[in-house]
Amino acid sequence: MSIVRPHVDDLTLDFKRGKMEVWPSLSFLDEDKVGTFQPHDDALVVTLRIGGYDVRRVLVDQGSRVEIMYPDLYKGLKLKPKDLANYDSPQLEFDRKTVVLKGQIRLPVQAGFEVVEVDFIVVDAYSPYTAIVARLWLHAVGAVYLTLHLKVKYPFGYQVKELVGIQSMAR
Template sequence: MVDQGSCVEIMYPDLYKGLNLKPEDLTIYDSPLLSFEGKVVILKGQIRIPVQAGSEVVEVDFIIVDIYSPYMAIVTRPWLHTLGVISSTLHQKVKYPSGDRIEELVGDQSMARRYLMSAILYQPAAESSASIEGGL
């Protein structure tokens, strides 16, 4: 996901595990971070890894969080600025200069809808049991 309004790149547990990262690969990141709901997020640490976008490779500092998300990662202003990206949320694509040409990364509308529905329908076990108990 591309978030033009944030300044911290985020990596979620599925990608962290998929890359076989371990706690010893991380450096400490101790600044507080708030979720989209305004809750304090549990941080595992920070890691700098190369991310390939088309033919460009950019080193990205990801903050590893331990919360559910339908996304694997969120890239933000530092990544966008490093590549010189122009993004369009309407068209779900980003364009950026690469050498003597313009490269383009295109999002997948149907996948974005599935992610959105997954996020809307997701209820952590603790919240869902609390809401059931509260309704009795």
């Protein structure tokens, strides 16, 4: 069992005010693997609500430092070049190739009840994914993930919410 908790103790006691607050723990147990084919080396692929639409095949990748949007999603959201802001760099090395960037766009990304504004860099390159959410999104939501369990967990109030990866999409 591995337990991860960002910035908050699992139990907060305030004896001066006579109250006790219990904060949920973001943890992954063996039971969290139920429903996955084990062993595996699959990526964590989820469905998120982006720009008001349910978007499948979104890769969760802590190794990326920027959020990426691929042409399928760009076209599916009916975005136009006028919707894009310039990005500081005209090129990005991605997947060992230099990729020309179309621009940048800020869109709301919703996981459950949690909505975060995300700056996506729009690239003109093929990918089996529609988008990549990276460290910035994970940190904004306060999320942790484990690819072994194919889950993302994040605090929401006094609860722990989770996104379950779709293993068949990752294959």
